[in-house]
Amino acid sequence: MSNNPTMKSVELTNIVKKFGSFTAVDDVSINIKAGEFCTLLGPSGSGKTTLLKIIAGYETPTDGSVKIDNRDVSHVSVEIRNIGMVFQNYALFPHMTIAKNVAFPLEMRKIPKKEIKERVQETLDIVGLSELGERYPRELSGGQQQRVAVARALVFEPDILLMDEPLGALDKNLRQSMQFELKKLHRRIGVTIVYVTHDQEEALYLSDQIVVFNEGSIAQKDAPEKLYNAPNSAFVADFLGECNIFPAKIDGNKALLDNGMALKIYGKNNFLQKIGIRPERLIIGAAAKNCENSFEATIDEVFFLGQGFKYILNANGQIWTAVSQNNLNTEEYKKGEIVSVGFDANDIISLTK
Amino acid sequence: MGKSNIFSEKNRGPLLALAPLLIMLLVLFVWPIAGIFESSFGEDVFTLTSYQRAIGSEVYRQIFYNTLEIAAVVTIGAIIVSYPFAYVMATVSPSMVKLLTFVVLLPFWTSALVRTTAWVILLQRRGVVNVGLEKVGFIDEPISFLYNFSGVLIGMIHVLMPFMVLPLYGAFRSIDGRLLQAAKGLGAGPWRGFIRIILPLSAPGVAAGGLIVFMTSIGYYITPSLMGGPKETMISQQIAYHMQEQLDWGMASALAVILLITTLSIFAIFQKYFGFDKMFSGQDTGEPLRQGDEKSNIQRLVFNISATLAAIFLIAPILVILPMSISETPFIKFPPNAFTFEWFENLYYDPRWSRAFFTSLEIAVMAVVISLFLGTSAAIGLSRLKSRMKPIIEAFVMTPLIIPPIIIAVGLYSFYAPLEMLGSSLGLAIGHALLATPFVFIAVRASLRSFDQNIELAAIGLGANWFTMFRRIMLPSIWPGLMAGSIFAFITSFDDVILAIFLTDVRSRTLPRVIYEGVKYDTDPTIVAVAAILIFVSMVVLITNLILERRK
Ligand SMILES: Nc1ncnc2c1ncn2[C@@H]1O[C@H](COP(=O)(O)OP(=O)(O)OP(=O)(O)O)[C@@H](O)[C@H]1O
Ligand SMILES: [Mg+2]
Numbered sequence: 001m002s003n004n005p006t007m008k009s010v011e012l013t014n015i016v017k018k019f020g021s022f023t024a025v026d027d028v029s030i031n032i033k034a035g036e037f038c039t040l041l042g043p044s045g046s047g048k049t050t051l052l053k054i055i056a057g058y059e060t061p062t063d064g065s066v067k068i069d070n071r072d073v074s075h076v077s078v079e080i081r082n083i084g085m086v087f088q089n090y091a092l093f094p095h096m097t098i099a100k101n102v103a104f105p106l107e108m109r110k111i112p113k114k115e116i117k118e119r120v121q122e123t124l125d126i127v128g129l130s131e132l133g134e135r136y137p138r139e140l141s142g143g144q145q146q147r148v149a150v151a152r153a154l155v156f157e158p159d160i161l162l163m164d165e166p167l168g169a170l171d172k173n174l175r176q177s178m179q180f181e182l183k184k185l186h187r188r189i190g191v192t193i194v195y196v197t198h199d200q201e202e203a204l205y206l207s208d209q210i211v212v213f214n215e216g217s218i219a220q221k222d223a224p225e226k227l228y229n230a231p232n233s234a235f236v237a238d239f240l241g242e243c244n245i246f247p248a249k250i251d252g253n254k255a256l257l258d259n260g261m262a263l264k265i266y267g268k269n270n271f272l273q274k275i276g277i278r279p280e281r282l283i284i285g286a287a288a289k290n291c292e293n294s295f296e297a298t299i300d301e302v303f304f305l306g307q308g309f310k311y312i313l314n315a316n317g318q319i320w321t322a323v324s325q326n327n328l329n330t331e332e333y334k335k336g337e338i339v340s341v342g343f344d345a346n347d348i349i350s351l352t353k
Numbered sequence: 354m355g356k357s358n359i360f361s362e363k364n365r366g367p368l369l370a371l372a373p374l375l376i377m378l379l380v381l382f383v384w385p386i387a388g389i390f391e392s393s394f395g396e397d398v399f400t401l402t403s404y405q406r407a408i409g410s411e412v413y414r415q416i417f418y419n420t421l422e423i424a425a426v427v428t429i430g431a432i433i434v435s436y437p438f439a440y441v442m443a444t445v446s447p448s449m450v451k452l453l454t455f456v457v458l459l460p461f462w463t464s465a466l467v468r469t470t471a472w473v474i475l476l477q478r479r480g481v482v483n484v485g486l487e488k489v490g491f492i493d494e495p496i497s498f499l500y501n502f503s504g505v506l507i508g509m510i511h512v513l514m515p516f517m518v519l520p521l522y523g524a525f526r527s528i529d530g531r532l533l534q535a536a537k538g539l540g541a542g543p544w545r546g547f548i549r550i551i552l553p554l555s556a557p558g559v560a561a562g563g564l565i566v567f568m569t570s571i572g573y574y575i576t577p578s579l580m581g582g583p584k585e586t587m588i589s590q591q592i593a594y595h596m597q598e599q600l601d602w603g604m605a606s607a608l609a610v611i612l613l614i615t616t617l618s619i620f621a622i623f624q625k626y627f628g629f630d631k632m633f634s635g636q637d638t639g640e641p642l643r644q645g646d647e648k649s650n651i652q653r654l655v656f657n658i659s660a661t662l663a664a665i666f667l668i669a670p671i672l673v674i675l676p677m678s679i680s681e682t683p684f685i686k687f688p689p690n691a692f693t694f695e696w697f698e699n700l701y702y703d704p705r706w707s708r709a710f711f712t713s714l715e716i717a718v719m720a721v722v723i724s725l726f727l728g729t730s731a732a733i734g735l736s737r738l739k740s741r742m743k744p745i746i747e748a749f750v751m752t753p754l755i756i757p758p759i760i761i762a763v764g765l766y767s768f769y770a771p772l773e774m775l776g777s778s779l780g781l782a783i784g785h786a787l788l789a790t791p792f793v794f795i796a797v798r799a800s801l802r803s804f805d806q807n808i809e810l811a812a813i814g815l816g817a818n819w820f821t822m823f824r825r826i827m828l829p830s831i832w833p834g835l836m837a838g839s840i841f842a843f844i845t846s847f848d849d850v851i852l853a854i855f856l857t858d859v860r861s862r863t864l865p866r867v868i869y870e871g872v873k874y875d876t877d878p879t880i881v882a883v884a885a886i887l888i889f890v891s892m893v894v895l896i897t898n899l900i901l902e903r904r905k
Binding site for chain 2: 056057058078079083084085087088089091092093094095104105108109152156
């Protein structure tokens, strides 16, 4: 595998999937470039697994087409598509050793015994499990099992690797180190990966492209930074990180909020329905007065988060959330204090719905 | 949601897998039973004569009364004997639990016929029990336990007790032990704690086990026939009598219909309140009950003594058979005055016994193969079926387990007679497969439940076709289920007397039928040797099973 990485593009066009009268996937089109790490992100039940199964060929779409490397595979069956899949609970074969699990796809492809042995060893090396080939899945930790599942999905040099919430069952520390491992692995072998998660931090960290799902259709798709900085809807802004979101009326260079507050805003059109400001963009204290927008607010609640503080602010009946870093020089505010809050016009995200 | 049409393309494979069993049930079960219904209303013209006779005549009224009375007393007796036993079983230390489990499961895995035989041997005039009581000085004259109400009662309670103990054990296991501690903290003494907390919370277990025991008792045949007298005749015996001696097909059918409808009604009540799958499984919640200080010493003593007596009642008759089998006078005298292997030699050299043994073996193997195929295929099919019909199909597949075997026997008899299949080994094997398939189905279904469907998808995605996946991935996973199912199927076949009585002739008699006739008519001592061997086999199977389970 190390000699010749396979990289294939995936093109989904107008995919629809209905279960009876219920539409699980609604008119979804995505282009995934060869070698890209693409993440499907969305709340539970938004159709991520279903879409993944359609790419793998376990489910046939009600409508639309799946192209791999520009070839239409909509009617090609699972075992011929040459796709590796890592299931959410890994689906390791419990009665086979790790080595046998990894050898399975090669045996199915009638590869000579000797070559199987070499390739299994090679792949176990890559995922860092070379010593554990003779163990059974139940004798491994969650993180090790996850790596076996990855090894088994990679060993036959699939064109595409699909992963359905592969880290969902792991605790936070292990999850973070596995994210790091996955990213390294992807850089190293360059295979195209379609990844499912509902953890937004994980999606931001891993992906070249994130597709945000909501109730079966795409809410927005883009590179992580763009998606975070310029979400187009309240749903995306709120799902990716936290956001202060308010309905607003635009009047020239002014945005009027419901409580009568007027905010300075640049070059926004009149179709805007809502505006958003990320909590970390809010400045609290004396410095706020120099911002393009500033106002006074009472501190309703203070939460200590470890790496910083979270403030719930009340500005004339409107509730804002702000976070500050836990630096040596950050000032701490108490509940009930009245503070100045500010941000620049450029910090405002315009949301169309 | 995608579940509407059972005949959609997705369900094609699952339906195909279900088809063999469904077809067999329709042909050999539903159709003959429909025939029984039909003939209960007269041969040529529609008449209610048989039903009028069944309801009007004193004889039949007495038999219905007997049946209900025996079933009710057996049920109450089983509850009284089982309750302290199950309670102690749920509260003792893990190693004691193992011992008590063995005590319940050994009878459960030993053929009901063999157990009844054991009781007949123990309870006769000069049997172990009478001799023992005389020695201790309790009695001067032997008591007649057999061929009267007490014989039927002892035999049936013993045979049906496991069905009571297991649901009760499940019920006790699901009671959170902290409740008792809380009650104590609130001022309830040990007896009040028991009456106000344990008793009401275990009531569903009592009801579930009681319904099952009652339902099974109503259709019982072997035990009343071997241990009861003419006054204890039950409805199943009367059906057989009309079939075999009176050749009154119409009357037999009418009685069968009455029995069938009664049984199904009880089962419907059971299904409504408890559900079939919960029969043997209790959920462990919170802290288990323990024989701790929340109980008084007297209370503990009462429970432990009752449980010990129940345990002796359960296991002693089975164990006593082993030494009896090498006694010179097993049927007549206890303790034995000399030992001999004559009865085992008889078994080997007497063609009547050896032929019956090999016939039974052949039939049991055929029955296992047939039921293994039908049950496994149906279990896989049903687990993959997406339809609202699923619970109905599942219940339908289980019905042979609930219907009294006498009705199945009568149905098969009427089906085979015109085909000249009476007396054929294959015919009986198919009948046994009918009784045994639900066990295979239950066992495989249970092991499929722990088989994640993603594993199947993964194997197929990694390049395996369905059959490779089945052979290399699914089969090893459901193997324990298949083994358990086969053992149950084998025991079912090796245990059956009723089908054998109707469907075999002198040449194709099975071992159970020969034992049955031996106990009923001529008390040949060889029976004790056969019983000993069968008990020994059950013990080996059970112990192997327990060891295998531990290894898991
Ligand atoms: N075979 C099926 N039959 C009927 N409905 C289905 C089927 N598979 C999925 N659905 C429905 O489709 C919707 C999307 O399911 P899907 O599994 O794709 O969600 P998901 O985004 O992966 O959610 P999660 O994060 O919880 O895994 C759900 O409402 C689900 O109930
Ligand atoms: Mg999912």
